[in-house]
Amino acid sequence: MNDSSILIIEDNPLNVELASDLLQASGYRIHSTRTAEEGIRLARELLPDLVLMDISLPGMDGLCATRALKSDPATSHLTVVGLTAHAMMGDEGSALQSGCDGYLTKPIDTRTFVSTITKFIKSSSHET
Numbered sequence: 184m185n186d187s188s189i190l191i192i193e194d195n196p197l198n199v200e201l202a203s204d205l206l207q208a209s210g211y212r213i214h215s216t217r218t219a220e221e222g223i224r225l226a227r228e229l230l231p232d233l234v235l236m237d238i239s240l241p242g243m244d245g246l247c248a249t250r251a252l253k254s255d256p257a258t259s260h261l262t263v264v265g266l267t268a269h270a271m272m273g274d275e276g277s278a279l280q281s282g283c284d285g286y287l288t289k290p291i292d293t294r295t296f297v298s299t300i301t302k303f304i305k306s307s308s309h310e311t
Contacts, residue, residue, distance in 0.1 A: 185210030187232040187304050192222030192248065193266065194240050198289060202235060202296070209297045219248035226258050232304050235287075238267035238278060246281040253282035262307040264300070266291075 189206055193199045194217045203213045214229055216222045219240045226234055234252065238245040245265060252258040265278035268289040275286045285303050287296075 186212075188212040188214065188229060189233045189235060189300070190222065190225055190229060190231040191215040191235045192219060192240065192245065193217065193235065193237040195237070198237070198266075198291075201293070202291065205291075205293060205297050206300065209301070211300075219243035219245060219251075223248055223251050223258075226252055226261060227255070230258070231261065233300065233307070234261055234263045235266050235300075236263050236283065238265050246277065249278075249282045262303055264303055 189211050191199055191202055191213060193202070193215065199215045203215065207213055214225060214231065216225055220243055222234070222236070236245040236249055240248070249263050249265070252261055252263060262284045263282060264285040264287060265283040266287050266289060267278070278286045284307065287299065
C-alpha cells in the first residue's frame, strides 16, 4: 500500500476531483485546497510528499506560492509540480525558474498521470 501524501492546490473542483480520484485509486493520501495562501499553510502543516500546484490561481498565483514554499526552510525540500492549462512557449521555463520541480499540462492525461506523479515522488525520495 502506498503511504505517500499529495497536496493539490487547484481552484477548479473538477480538476481536483479527477486528480484525487486517480491518485486515491493508487493509494495516495490526498489533501486539497483552492487558494495559494491556504495551500502554503497546509504544506507547512502537512509536509506532503508532493505538491501539485495550479499555476493560475485566483489572488496569489502558483508561481508566487511555489517561490514562497521554496524560500521557506521548513518547506524548501518539498517536491512541487506545476499544473497548468496555459501551455505556451516559455511557461515551463517560468515554472521551473519559480522553483517547480516539474511541470504538467491540463487536461491531464489519465493514462500516464499517476505514473508521472509516482516518478516525481520516487526521484525526490532518492535525493534526501
